[in-house]
Amino acid sequence: MNDIQIRIRDLNFYYGEFQALYGINADIERKAVTALIGPSGCGKSTFLRCINRMNDTIDNTLVEGLLEVNDENIYSAGLDVTELRKKIGMVFQRPNPFPMSIYDNVAYGPRVHGIKNKAKLDELVQKSLEQAHLWVEVKDRLYKNALGLSGGQQQRLVIARSLAVEPEILLMDEPTSALDPIATAKLEDLVQKLAKEYTVIIVTHNMQQAARVSTKTAFFLNGYLIEMDETSKIFTAPKDQRTEDYITGRFG
Amino acid sequence: MDIKERYIRGVLLVCASLSVIAVAAITYTIIAAGWPVFTEYGVFRFLFGAKWLPDADNIQLGILTMIAGTGAVTVCALVIGGPIGILSAVYLAELASKRTSTVIQAFIDLLAGIPSVIYGFWGLVVLVPAIRNYLGSTKGYSVLAGGVVLAIMILPTVVRISADALRAVPKEYRDGSYALGADRWYTIFKVILPAAAPGIITALILGFGRAIGETMAVLMVTGNAKQFPTSLLEPITTITGNIALEIGYSWGLHRQALFACGAVLMIIILLVNFLINRIIRRAAGGIYE
Numbered sequence: 164m165n166d167i168q169i170r171i172r173d174l175n176f177y178y179g180e181f182q183a184l185y186g187i188n189a190d191i192e193r194k195a196v197t198a199l200i201g202p203s204g205c206g207k208s209t210f211l212r213c214i215n216r217m218n219d220t221i222d223n224t225l226v227e228g229l230l231e232v233n234d235e236n237i238y239s240a241g242l243d244v245t246e247l248r249k250k251i252g253m254v255f256q257r258p259n260p261f262p263m264s265i266y267d268n269v270a271y272g273p274r275v276h277g278i279k280n281k282a283k284l285d286e287l288v289q290k291s292l293e294q295a296h297l298w299v300e301v302k303d304r305l306y307k308n309a310l311g312l313s314g315g316q317q318q319r320l321v322i323a324r325s326l327a328v329e330p331e332i333l334l335m336d337e338p339t340s341a342l343d344p345i346a347t348a349k350l351e352d353l354v355q356k357l358a359k360e361y362t363v364i365i366v367t368h369n370m371q372q373a374a375r376v377s378t379k380t381a382f383f384l385n386g387y388l389i390e391m392d393e394t395s396k397i398f399t400a401p402k403d404q405r406t407e408d409y410i411t412g413r414f415g
Numbered sequence: 416m417d418i419k420e421r422y423i424r425g426v427l428l429v430c431a432s433l434s435v436i437a438v439a440a441i442t443y444t445i446i447a448a449g450w451p452v453f454t455e456y457g458v459f460r461f462l463f464g465a466k467w468l469p470d471a472d473n474i475q476l477g478i479l480t481m482i483a484g485t486g487a488v489t490v491c492a493l494v495i496g497g498p499i500g501i502l503s504a505v506y507l508a509e510l511a512s513k514r515t516s517t518v519i520q521a522f523i524d525l526l527a528g529i530p531s532v533i534y535g536f537w538g539l540v541v542l543v544p545a546i547r548n549y550l551g552s553t554k555g556y557s558v559l560a561g562g563v564v565l566a567i568m569i570l571p572t573v574v575r576i577s578a579d580a581l582r583a584v585p586k587e588y589r590d591g592s593y594a595l596g597a598d599r600w601y602t603i604f605k606v607i608l609p610a611a612a613p614g615i616i617t618a619l620i621l622g623f624g625r626a627i628g629e630t631m632a633v634l635m636v637t638g639n640a641k642q643f644p645t646s647l648l649e650p651i652t653t654i655t656g657n658i659a660l661e662i663g664y665s666w667g668l669h670r671q672a673l674f675a676c677g678a679v680l681m682i683i684i685l686l687v688n689f690l691i692n693r694i695i696r697r698a699a700g701g702i703y704e
Protein backbone atom coordinates (compact mmCIF):
# COMPACT_ATOMS: atom_id res chain seq x y z
CA MET A 164 0.00 0.00 0.00
CA ASN A 165 1.96 2.85 -1.35
CA ASP A 166 -0.53 5.61 -0.87
CA ILE A 167 0.50 9.21 -0.48
CA GLN A 168 0.03 10.81 2.93
CA ILE A 169 1.76 14.15 2.40
CA ARG A 170 1.50 15.96 -0.90
CA ILE A 171 3.64 19.02 -1.52
CA ARG A 172 3.25 21.26 -4.58
CA ASP A 173 5.31 24.33 -5.50
CA LEU A 174 6.21 25.07 -1.92
CA ASN A 175 8.16 28.28 -1.31
CA PHE A 176 9.30 29.38 2.10
CA TYR A 177 10.72 32.72 3.26
CA TYR A 178 12.42 33.93 6.42
CA GLY A 179 11.63 37.62 5.94
CA GLU A 180 13.36 38.58 2.71
CA PHE A 181 15.37 35.40 2.55
CA GLN A 182 13.89 32.57 0.51
CA ALA A 183 14.86 29.24 2.06
CA LEU A 184 12.80 26.84 -0.09
CA TYR A 185 12.13 27.05 -3.83
CA GLY A 186 9.22 25.29 -5.57
CA ILE A 187 9.37 22.01 -3.68
CA ASN A 188 7.28 19.15 -5.10
CA ALA A 189 7.16 15.88 -3.24
CA ASP A 190 4.89 12.98 -2.38
CA ILE A 191 5.51 11.27 0.92
CA GLU A 192 4.33 7.74 1.41
CA ARG A 193 2.29 6.48 4.29
CA LYS A 194 4.03 4.10 6.71
CA ALA A 195 7.44 4.38 5.15
CA VAL A 196 10.66 6.10 6.12
CA THR A 197 11.66 9.04 3.98
CA ALA A 198 15.16 10.40 4.49
CA LEU A 199 16.10 14.02 3.79
CA ILE A 200 19.75 14.58 2.96
CA GLY A 201 21.77 17.53 1.77
CA PRO A 202 24.52 19.88 2.89
CA SER A 203 24.14 22.12 5.91
CA GLY A 204 21.86 25.11 5.36
CA CYS A 205 20.08 23.64 2.32
CA GLY A 206 16.66 23.83 3.99
CA LYS A 207 16.01 20.33 5.35
CA SER A 208 14.93 21.51 8.78
CA THR A 209 12.92 24.33 7.28
CA PHE A 210 11.11 21.85 5.06
CA LEU A 211 10.45 19.53 7.98
CA ARG A 212 9.08 22.36 10.10
CA CYS A 213 6.68 23.33 7.30
CA ILE A 214 4.97 19.98 7.69
CA ASN A 215 3.84 20.52 11.30
CA ARG A 216 3.75 24.29 10.95
CA MET A 217 6.50 24.77 13.55
CA ASN A 218 7.71 27.63 11.40
CA ASP A 219 4.63 29.51 12.61
CA THR A 220 6.49 30.04 15.88
CA ILE A 221 9.17 32.06 14.10
CA ASP A 222 8.33 35.70 13.43
CA ASN A 223 8.17 37.06 9.93
CA THR A 224 7.96 33.89 7.90
CA LEU A 225 5.88 33.17 4.80
CA VAL A 226 4.74 29.95 3.13
CA GLU A 227 3.47 29.71 -0.46
CA GLY A 228 2.16 26.72 -2.33
CA LEU A 229 0.27 23.62 -1.32
CA LEU A 230 0.99 21.24 1.52
CA GLU A 231 -1.63 18.54 2.06
CA VAL A 232 -1.69 15.98 4.84
CA ASN A 233 -4.32 13.28 4.28
CA ASP A 234 -5.69 15.38 1.43
CA GLU A 235 -6.25 18.40 3.65
CA ASN A 236 -4.42 21.65 3.03
CA ILE A 237 -2.70 22.32 6.33
CA TYR A 238 -2.22 26.00 5.56
CA SER A 239 -5.92 26.64 4.95
CA ALA A 240 -7.42 29.34 7.12
CA GLY A 241 -9.59 27.25 9.42
CA LEU A 242 -7.05 24.56 10.23
CA ASP A 243 -6.58 23.69 13.90
CA VAL A 244 -2.83 23.68 14.51
CA THR A 245 -3.22 21.80 17.78
CA GLU A 246 -4.99 18.97 15.97
CA LEU A 247 -2.38 19.02 13.21
CA ARG A 248 0.47 18.70 15.68
CA LYS A 249 -1.35 15.91 17.45
CA LYS A 250 -1.27 14.06 14.15
CA ILE A 251 2.37 14.94 13.45
CA GLY A 252 4.97 14.38 16.15
CA MET A 253 8.43 15.92 16.06
CA VAL A 254 11.79 14.84 17.45
CA PHE A 255 14.56 17.40 17.58
CA GLN A 256 18.27 17.31 17.00
CA ARG A 257 19.11 17.74 20.67
CA PRO A 258 17.04 15.60 23.02
CA ASN A 259 14.76 18.05 24.81
CA PRO A 260 12.89 16.34 27.64
CA PHE A 261 11.14 18.81 29.93
CA PRO A 262 12.62 19.24 33.42
CA MET A 263 9.98 17.08 35.04
CA SER A 264 9.48 13.40 35.76
CA ILE A 265 9.70 10.77 33.05
CA TYR A 266 6.02 10.04 33.55
CA ASP A 267 5.01 13.70 33.25
CA ASN A 268 7.09 14.08 30.12
CA VAL A 269 5.27 11.27 28.36
CA ALA A 270 1.88 12.30 29.75
CA TYR A 271 2.43 15.91 28.67
CA GLY A 272 0.99 15.56 25.17
CA PRO A 273 -2.10 13.57 26.21
CA ARG A 274 -2.75 16.15 28.92
CA VAL A 275 -2.47 18.96 26.37
CA HIS A 276 -5.20 17.20 24.45
CA GLY A 277 -7.42 16.94 27.48
CA ILE A 278 -6.85 13.43 28.81
CA LYS A 279 -7.02 13.54 32.60
CA ASN A 280 -8.04 10.00 33.47
CA LYS A 281 -5.20 8.49 35.48
CA ALA A 282 -5.70 4.94 34.23
CA LYS A 283 -5.77 6.10 30.63
CA LEU A 284 -2.62 8.17 31.16
CA ASP A 285 -0.85 5.26 32.84
CA GLU A 286 -1.71 3.07 29.90
CA LEU A 287 -0.53 5.60 27.32
CA VAL A 288 2.71 6.21 29.21
CA GLN A 289 3.54 2.53 29.40
CA LYS A 290 2.55 1.84 25.81
CA SER A 291 4.56 4.75 24.44
CA LEU A 292 7.64 3.91 26.48
CA GLU A 293 7.41 0.33 25.30
CA GLN A 294 7.14 1.45 21.68
CA ALA A 295 10.21 3.61 22.16
CA HIS A 296 12.07 0.66 23.71
CA LEU A 297 12.63 2.53 26.91
CA TRP A 298 10.10 0.94 29.25
CA VAL A 299 12.38 -1.72 30.68
CA GLU A 300 15.07 0.81 31.50
CA VAL A 301 12.82 3.33 33.21
CA LYS A 302 9.85 1.46 34.62
CA ASP A 303 11.27 1.63 38.14
CA ARG A 304 12.07 5.33 37.99
CA LEU A 305 9.05 6.82 36.23
CA TYR A 306 8.72 9.55 38.81
CA LYS A 307 12.38 10.57 38.72
CA ASN A 308 13.48 13.59 36.79
CA ALA A 309 13.94 12.97 33.10
CA LEU A 310 17.09 15.07 32.96
CA GLY A 311 18.83 12.29 34.84
CA LEU A 312 18.64 9.99 31.80
CA SER A 313 21.50 9.48 29.35
CA GLY A 314 21.44 11.25 25.99
CA GLY A 315 20.25 8.16 24.12
CA GLN A 316 17.60 7.46 26.73
CA GLN A 317 16.49 11.07 26.59
CA GLN A 318 16.08 10.86 22.83
CA ARG A 319 13.99 7.72 23.15
CA LEU A 320 11.98 9.41 25.89
CA VAL A 321 11.27 12.31 23.55
CA ILE A 322 10.14 9.83 20.92
CA ALA A 323 7.87 8.19 23.49
CA ARG A 324 6.55 11.63 24.33
CA SER A 325 5.64 12.15 20.68
CA LEU A 326 4.07 8.71 20.38
CA ALA A 327 1.87 9.27 23.42
CA VAL A 328 -0.45 11.55 21.47
CA GLU A 329 -0.91 8.73 18.97
CA PRO A 330 0.32 10.57 15.88
CA GLU A 331 0.33 9.29 12.31
CA ILE A 332 3.52 10.97 11.24
CA LEU A 333 6.86 11.42 12.99
CA LEU A 334 9.27 14.14 11.92
CA MET A 335 12.83 13.60 13.10
CA ASP A 336 15.48 16.25 12.66
CA GLU A 337 18.91 14.63 12.93
CA PRO A 338 17.77 12.58 15.91
CA THR A 339 21.07 10.77 16.32
CA SER A 340 23.50 13.64 15.93
CA ALA A 341 23.99 13.92 19.68
CA LEU A 342 24.24 10.18 20.30
CA ASP A 343 27.08 7.67 20.48
CA PRO A 344 27.25 4.77 17.98
CA ILE A 345 25.47 2.28 20.21
CA ALA A 346 22.61 4.63 21.02
CA THR A 347 22.49 5.53 17.32
CA ALA A 348 22.17 1.89 16.30
CA LYS A 349 19.36 1.40 18.81
CA LEU A 350 17.57 4.45 17.49
CA GLU A 351 17.89 3.39 13.86
CA ASP A 352 16.48 0.03 14.79
CA LEU A 353 13.62 1.80 16.51
CA VAL A 354 12.93 4.01 13.49
CA GLN A 355 12.53 0.98 11.29
CA LYS A 356 10.15 -0.66 13.72
CA LEU A 357 8.13 2.54 14.01
CA ALA A 358 7.76 2.69 10.24
CA LYS A 359 5.41 -0.28 10.43
CA GLU A 360 2.84 1.94 12.06
CA TYR A 361 3.93 5.48 11.38
CA THR A 362 5.04 7.63 8.50
CA VAL A 363 8.56 8.75 9.36
CA ILE A 364 10.51 11.60 7.82
CA ILE A 365 14.07 11.76 9.05
CA VAL A 366 16.74 14.37 8.36
CA THR A 367 20.25 13.00 8.47
CA HIS A 368 23.78 13.95 7.59
CA ASN A 369 24.82 10.36 7.71
CA MET A 370 24.58 8.66 4.29
CA GLN A 371 24.85 5.17 5.74
CA GLN A 372 22.04 5.98 8.08
CA ALA A 373 19.83 7.18 5.23
CA ALA A 374 20.69 4.05 3.27
CA ARG A 375 20.01 1.78 6.26
CA VAL A 376 16.70 3.12 7.51
CA SER A 377 14.82 4.71 4.64
CA THR A 378 12.84 3.50 1.65
CA LYS A 379 12.78 6.89 -0.07
CA THR A 380 15.44 9.57 -0.04
CA ALA A 381 15.17 13.23 -0.99
CA PHE A 382 18.26 15.28 -1.76
CA PHE A 383 18.13 19.02 -1.05
CA LEU A 384 20.56 21.66 -2.24
CA ASN A 385 20.36 25.42 -1.68
CA GLY A 386 16.64 25.36 -1.03
CA TYR A 387 15.78 23.15 -4.01
CA LEU A 388 14.69 19.53 -3.90
CA ILE A 389 17.06 18.15 -6.49
CA GLU A 390 15.99 14.57 -6.57
CA MET A 391 13.70 12.18 -4.72
CA ASP A 392 13.50 8.48 -5.36
CA GLU A 393 13.81 5.00 -3.92
CA THR A 394 16.73 5.05 -1.52
CA SER A 395 18.45 2.23 -3.37
CA LYS A 396 18.27 4.21 -6.61
CA ILE A 397 19.54 7.43 -5.05
CA PHE A 398 22.56 5.63 -3.68
CA THR A 399 23.36 3.45 -6.66
CA ALA A 400 22.13 5.29 -9.72
CA PRO A 401 21.18 8.89 -9.04
CA LYS A 402 19.79 10.77 -12.02
CA ASP A 403 21.25 14.13 -11.16
CA GLN A 404 24.98 14.80 -11.21
CA ARG A 405 24.75 16.97 -8.08
CA THR A 406 23.17 14.11 -6.12
CA GLU A 407 25.96 11.84 -7.18
CA ASP A 408 28.57 14.40 -6.21
CA TYR A 409 27.01 14.77 -2.79
CA ILE A 410 26.61 11.10 -1.93
CA THR A 411 30.07 10.27 -3.13
CA GLY A 412 31.37 13.05 -0.91
CA ARG A 413 32.67 15.31 -3.63
CA PHE A 414 31.11 18.34 -1.96
CA GLY A 415 28.97 19.34 0.99
CA MET B 416 54.84 31.54 41.46
CA ASP B 417 56.70 34.75 40.79
CA ILE B 418 56.40 37.85 42.94
CA LYS B 419 54.01 39.61 40.60
CA GLU B 420 51.54 36.77 40.45
CA ARG B 421 51.67 36.28 44.17
CA TYR B 422 51.04 39.97 44.67
CA ILE B 423 48.07 40.08 42.34
CA ARG B 424 46.61 36.96 43.88
CA GLY B 425 46.97 38.52 47.30
CA VAL B 426 45.11 41.68 46.32
CA LEU B 427 42.31 39.72 44.69
CA LEU B 428 41.98 37.43 47.68
CA VAL B 429 41.69 40.39 50.04
CA CYS B 430 38.97 41.93 47.87
CA ALA B 431 37.11 38.67 47.65
CA SER B 432 37.36 38.15 51.39
CA LEU B 433 36.03 41.58 52.27
CA SER B 434 32.39 40.53 52.15
CA VAL B 435 33.09 37.51 54.30
CA ILE B 436 34.88 39.70 56.80
CA ALA B 437 32.10 42.29 56.68
CA VAL B 438 29.38 39.72 57.38
CA ALA B 439 31.38 38.20 60.21
CA ALA B 440 32.31 41.55 61.73
CA ILE B 441 28.79 42.96 61.60
CA THR B 442 27.25 39.81 63.00
CA TYR B 443 29.79 39.76 65.81
CA THR B 444 29.29 43.41 66.72
CA ILE B 445 25.52 43.15 66.81
CA ILE B 446 25.46 39.96 68.84
CA ALA B 447 28.13 41.18 71.24
CA ALA B 448 26.34 44.47 71.79
CA GLY B 449 23.07 42.72 72.51
CA TRP B 450 24.52 39.82 74.46
CA PRO B 451 23.57 40.94 77.99
CA VAL B 452 19.93 40.87 76.97
CA PHE B 453 20.19 37.18 76.17
CA THR B 454 22.09 36.36 79.35
CA GLU B 455 20.75 38.82 81.95
CA TYR B 456 17.24 39.43 80.71
CA GLY B 457 16.71 35.98 79.18
CA VAL B 458 16.29 34.76 75.64
CA PHE B 459 12.84 33.38 76.24
CA ARG B 460 11.40 36.49 77.89
CA PHE B 461 12.96 38.61 75.16
CA LEU B 462 11.66 36.63 72.20
CA PHE B 463 8.29 35.60 73.53
CA GLY B 464 7.37 38.48 75.80
CA ALA B 465 4.43 40.47 74.54
CA LYS B 466 5.22 43.68 76.44
CA TRP B 467 7.82 46.26 75.49
CA LEU B 468 8.14 48.78 78.34
CA PRO B 469 11.76 49.96 78.32
CA ASP B 470 11.05 52.97 80.55
CA ALA B 471 8.94 51.27 83.21
CA ASP B 472 10.35 50.61 86.67
CA ASN B 473 9.79 46.95 86.07
CA ILE B 474 11.46 46.94 82.67
CA GLN B 475 9.80 44.74 80.02
CA LEU B 476 11.59 43.92 76.76
CA GLY B 477 9.41 41.39 74.97
CA ILE B 478 9.54 41.71 71.18
CA LEU B 479 6.97 39.16 70.11
CA THR B 480 4.51 41.81 68.91
CA MET B 481 7.22 43.32 66.74
CA ILE B 482 8.28 39.97 65.32
CA ALA B 483 4.64 39.37 64.47
CA GLY B 484 4.36 42.86 62.99
CA THR B 485 7.42 42.36 60.80
CA GLY B 486 6.11 38.95 59.75
CA ALA B 487 2.70 40.35 58.88
CA VAL B 488 3.90 43.19 56.63
CA THR B 489 6.51 40.98 54.98
CA VAL B 490 4.02 38.23 54.19
CA CYS B 491 1.53 40.82 53.02
CA ALA B 492 4.17 42.35 50.72
CA LEU B 493 5.07 38.96 49.24
CA VAL B 494 1.46 37.94 48.79
CA ILE B 495 0.74 41.15 46.88
CA GLY B 496 4.08 41.81 45.21
CA GLY B 497 5.08 38.22 44.43
CA PRO B 498 2.32 37.32 41.96
CA ILE B 499 2.33 40.78 40.39
CA GLY B 500 6.09 40.63 39.99
CA ILE B 501 6.08 37.13 38.53
CA LEU B 502 3.27 37.89 36.10
CA SER B 503 5.04 41.10 35.03
CA ALA B 504 8.13 39.03 34.39
CA VAL B 505 6.11 36.59 32.30
CA TYR B 506 4.79 39.48 30.26
CA LEU B 507 8.24 41.01 29.79
CA ALA B 508 10.03 37.78 28.99
CA GLU B 509 7.38 35.96 26.98
CA LEU B 510 4.86 38.32 25.46
CA ALA B 511 6.08 41.89 25.13
CA SER B 512 7.92 43.02 22.03
CA LYS B 513 11.55 43.86 22.57
CA ARG B 514 10.83 47.57 22.59
CA THR B 515 7.91 47.44 25.00
CA SER B 516 9.89 45.18 27.23
CA THR B 517 12.86 47.56 27.32
CA VAL B 518 10.65 50.55 28.16
CA ILE B 519 8.77 48.80 30.93
CA GLN B 520 11.96 47.33 32.35
CA ALA B 521 13.47 50.83 32.45
CA PHE B 522 10.55 52.09 34.54
CA ILE B 523 10.76 49.13 36.86
CA ASP B 524 14.45 49.82 37.35
CA LEU B 525 13.62 53.44 38.17
CA LEU B 526 11.38 52.12 40.92
CA ALA B 527 14.45 50.57 42.48
CA GLY B 528 16.19 53.94 42.60
CA ILE B 529 13.49 55.78 44.54
CA PRO B 530 14.59 56.38 48.17
CA SER B 531 12.45 54.65 50.73
CA VAL B 532 11.31 57.86 52.49
CA ILE B 533 9.66 58.85 49.23
CA TYR B 534 7.71 55.61 49.23
CA GLY B 535 6.82 56.41 52.82
CA PHE B 536 5.55 59.86 51.85
CA TRP B 537 3.46 58.44 49.09
CA GLY B 538 2.02 55.84 51.42
CA LEU B 539 1.28 58.52 53.99
CA VAL B 540 -0.46 60.84 51.56
CA VAL B 541 -2.28 58.34 49.39
CA LEU B 542 -2.53 54.88 50.94
CA VAL B 543 -3.20 55.68 54.57
CA PRO B 544 -6.15 58.02 53.87
CA ALA B 545 -7.49 55.62 51.25
CA ILE B 546 -7.43 52.71 53.67
CA ARG B 547 -9.10 54.90 56.31
CA ASN B 548 -11.81 56.18 54.00
CA TYR B 549 -12.61 53.18 51.84
CA LEU B 550 -11.76 50.14 53.93
CA GLY B 551 -13.04 51.37 57.27
CA SER B 552 -9.75 51.24 59.15
CA THR B 553 -9.93 53.60 62.12
CA LYS B 554 -6.49 55.09 61.64
CA GLY B 555 -5.43 54.04 58.15
CA TYR B 556 -1.95 53.27 59.48
CA SER B 557 -1.93 49.53 59.04
CA VAL B 558 -0.35 46.22 58.04
CA LEU B 559 -2.00 46.65 54.66
CA ALA B 560 -0.45 50.09 54.05
CA GLY B 561 3.00 48.71 54.92
CA GLY B 562 2.41 45.61 52.80
CA VAL B 563 1.39 47.59 49.74
CA VAL B 564 4.33 49.99 50.00
CA LEU B 565 6.73 47.07 50.43
CA ALA B 566 5.10 45.18 47.56
CA ILE B 567 5.95 48.05 45.25
CA MET B 568 9.45 48.30 46.66
CA ILE B 569 10.24 44.62 46.04
CA LEU B 570 8.86 44.65 42.50
CA PRO B 571 12.12 45.61 40.75
CA THR B 572 13.99 42.74 42.39
CA VAL B 573 11.28 40.17 41.80
CA VAL B 574 10.60 41.24 38.22
CA ARG B 575 14.17 41.47 37.04
CA ILE B 576 15.40 38.21 38.48
CA SER B 577 12.26 36.29 37.49
CA ALA B 578 12.41 37.67 33.95
CA ASP B 579 16.05 36.64 33.66
CA ALA B 580 15.16 33.17 34.88
CA LEU B 581 12.35 32.91 32.33
CA ARG B 582 14.55 34.12 29.51
CA ALA B 583 17.15 31.53 30.42
CA VAL B 584 14.70 28.65 29.84
CA PRO B 585 16.04 26.87 26.75
CA LYS B 586 14.14 27.41 23.51
CA GLU B 587 14.11 23.63 23.08
CA TYR B 588 11.52 23.32 25.86
CA ARG B 589 9.20 25.71 24.08
CA ASP B 590 9.66 23.91 20.75
CA GLY B 591 9.01 20.57 22.40
CA SER B 592 5.80 21.82 23.92
CA TYR B 593 4.54 23.54 20.76
CA ALA B 594 5.34 20.45 18.70
CA LEU B 595 3.00 18.45 20.94
CA GLY B 596 0.18 20.81 20.12
CA ALA B 597 0.30 22.96 23.27
CA ASP B 598 -0.53 26.62 22.83
CA ARG B 599 1.45 29.50 24.23
CA TRP B 600 -0.41 29.69 27.56
CA TYR B 601 -0.19 26.02 28.26
CA THR B 602 3.51 26.13 27.42
CA ILE B 603 4.15 29.10 29.69
CA PHE B 604 2.32 27.71 32.70
CA LYS B 605 3.22 24.05 32.40
CA VAL B 606 6.78 24.12 31.10
CA ILE B 607 8.41 27.51 31.20
CA LEU B 608 7.35 28.68 34.66
CA PRO B 609 8.19 25.35 36.32
CA ALA B 610 11.53 25.28 34.53
CA ALA B 611 12.28 28.77 35.79
CA ALA B 612 11.02 28.02 39.31
CA PRO B 613 14.41 27.93 41.06
CA GLY B 614 15.26 31.37 39.69
CA ILE B 615 11.85 32.72 40.56
CA ILE B 616 12.15 31.45 44.10
CA THR B 617 15.53 33.15 44.38
CA ALA B 618 13.78 36.33 43.25
CA LEU B 619 11.19 35.92 46.00
CA ILE B 620 13.86 35.27 48.64
CA LEU B 621 15.68 38.44 47.66
CA GLY B 622 12.35 40.30 47.70
CA PHE B 623 11.72 38.88 51.15
CA GLY B 624 15.13 40.08 52.34
CA ARG B 625 14.41 43.54 51.03
CA ALA B 626 10.96 43.62 52.61
CA ILE B 627 11.95 42.33 56.04
CA GLY B 628 14.84 44.76 56.32
CA GLU B 629 13.05 47.85 55.08
CA THR B 630 12.69 50.43 57.82
CA MET B 631 11.71 53.95 56.89
CA ALA B 632 8.82 53.53 54.47
CA VAL B 633 7.15 50.94 56.64
CA LEU B 634 7.64 52.95 59.80
CA MET B 635 5.86 55.89 58.20
CA VAL B 636 2.69 54.02 57.30
CA THR B 637 2.19 51.28 59.88
CA GLY B 638 1.39 53.44 62.86
CA ASN B 639 3.88 52.33 65.51
CA ALA B 640 1.55 50.36 67.75
CA LYS B 641 3.10 47.50 69.70
CA GLN B 642 0.28 45.05 69.35
CA PHE B 643 -0.36 41.79 67.60
CA PRO B 644 -1.65 42.20 64.04
CA THR B 645 -5.20 40.95 64.42
CA SER B 646 -6.30 42.38 61.09
CA LEU B 647 -4.76 43.86 57.97
CA LEU B 648 -6.33 47.17 58.92
CA GLU B 649 -4.71 47.47 62.35
CA PRO B 650 -1.47 49.34 63.06
CA ILE B 651 1.68 47.48 64.13
CA THR B 652 5.38 48.06 64.74
CA THR B 653 8.19 46.29 62.94
CA ILE B 654 11.51 45.27 64.44
CA THR B 655 13.45 47.63 62.22
CA GLY B 656 11.03 50.51 62.72
CA ASN B 657 11.32 50.22 66.47
CA ILE B 658 15.12 50.19 66.35
CA ALA B 659 15.12 53.35 64.24
CA LEU B 660 12.66 55.11 66.53
CA GLU B 661 14.28 54.33 69.86
CA ILE B 662 18.00 53.97 69.24
CA GLY B 663 18.53 57.73 69.54
CA TYR B 664 17.46 58.11 73.16
CA SER B 665 18.02 54.62 74.52
CA TRP B 666 20.68 53.60 77.06
CA GLY B 667 21.63 50.62 79.17
CA LEU B 668 19.62 47.45 78.86
CA HIS B 669 17.12 49.15 76.57
CA ARG B 670 19.90 49.99 74.10
CA GLN B 671 21.30 46.48 74.32
CA ALA B 672 17.84 45.13 73.60
CA LEU B 673 17.71 47.14 70.39
CA PHE B 674 20.98 45.56 69.27
CA ALA B 675 19.57 42.17 70.17
CA CYS B 676 16.58 43.02 67.96
CA GLY B 677 19.04 43.50 65.10
CA ALA B 678 20.61 40.13 65.83
CA VAL B 679 17.18 38.47 65.82
CA LEU B 680 16.45 40.05 62.45
CA MET B 681 19.67 38.71 60.97
CA ILE B 682 19.00 35.27 62.34
CA ILE B 683 15.51 35.26 60.85
CA ILE B 684 16.88 36.22 57.44
CA LEU B 685 19.58 33.55 57.53
CA LEU B 686 17.14 30.92 58.71
CA VAL B 687 14.56 31.69 56.04
CA ASN B 688 17.22 31.68 53.33
CA PHE B 689 18.49 28.34 54.51
CA LEU B 690 15.08 26.73 54.90
CA ILE B 691 13.71 27.91 51.58
CA ASN B 692 16.81 26.79 49.76
CA ARG B 693 16.44 23.34 51.26
CA ILE B 694 12.78 23.19 50.40
CA ILE B 695 13.48 24.12 46.78
CA ARG B 696 16.19 21.52 46.50
CA ARG B 697 13.80 18.90 47.70
CA ALA B 698 10.88 20.08 45.56
CA ALA B 699 13.02 20.33 42.44
CA GLY B 700 13.91 16.69 42.92
CA GLY B 701 17.56 17.28 42.23
CA ILE B 702 17.04 18.70 38.75
CA TYR B 703 19.69 21.27 39.17
CA GLU B 704 22.39 19.21 40.74
Ligand SMILES: Nc1ncnc2c1ncn2[C@@H]1O[C@H](COP(=O)(O)OP(=O)(O)OP(=O)(O)O)[C@@H](O)[C@H]1O
Nearest residue numbers: 178181183201202203204205206207208209210221
Ligand atom coordinates in the same frame (compact mmCIF):
# COMPACT_ATOMS: atom_id res chain seq x y z
N1 LIG C 1 14.99 31.32 12.02
C1 LIG C 1 15.63 31.62 10.88
N2 LIG C 1 15.70 32.89 10.44
C2 LIG C 1 16.33 33.20 9.29
N3 LIG C 1 16.94 32.33 8.50
C3 LIG C 1 16.93 31.04 8.87
C4 LIG C 1 16.27 30.61 10.08
N4 LIG C 1 16.42 29.28 10.19
C5 LIG C 1 17.14 28.89 9.12
N5 LIG C 1 17.44 29.94 8.31
C6 LIG C 1 18.17 29.88 7.06
O1 LIG C 1 17.47 29.07 6.15
C7 LIG C 1 18.36 28.23 5.44
C8 LIG C 1 17.97 26.80 5.64
O2 LIG C 1 18.15 26.47 7.00
P1 LIG C 1 17.82 25.05 7.60
O3 LIG C 1 17.97 25.12 9.06
O4 LIG C 1 16.52 24.60 7.06
O5 LIG C 1 18.98 24.18 6.96
P2 LIG C 1 19.33 22.64 7.20
O6 LIG C 1 19.33 21.99 5.87
O7 LIG C 1 18.45 22.08 8.24
O8 LIG C 1 20.81 22.74 7.74
P3 LIG C 1 21.54 21.81 8.81
O9 LIG C 1 21.88 20.55 8.13
O10 LIG C 1 22.76 22.60 9.18
O11 LIG C 1 20.61 21.63 9.96
C9 LIG C 1 19.76 28.55 5.94
O12 LIG C 1 20.37 29.41 5.05
C10 LIG C 1 19.52 29.24 7.25
O13 LIG C 1 20.52 30.21 7.49
Ligand SMILES: [Mg+2]
Nearest residue numbers: 207208209336
Ligand atom coordinates in the same frame (compact mmCIF):
# COMPACT_ATOMS: atom_id res chain seq x y z
MG1 LIG D 1 18.76 21.39 10.24
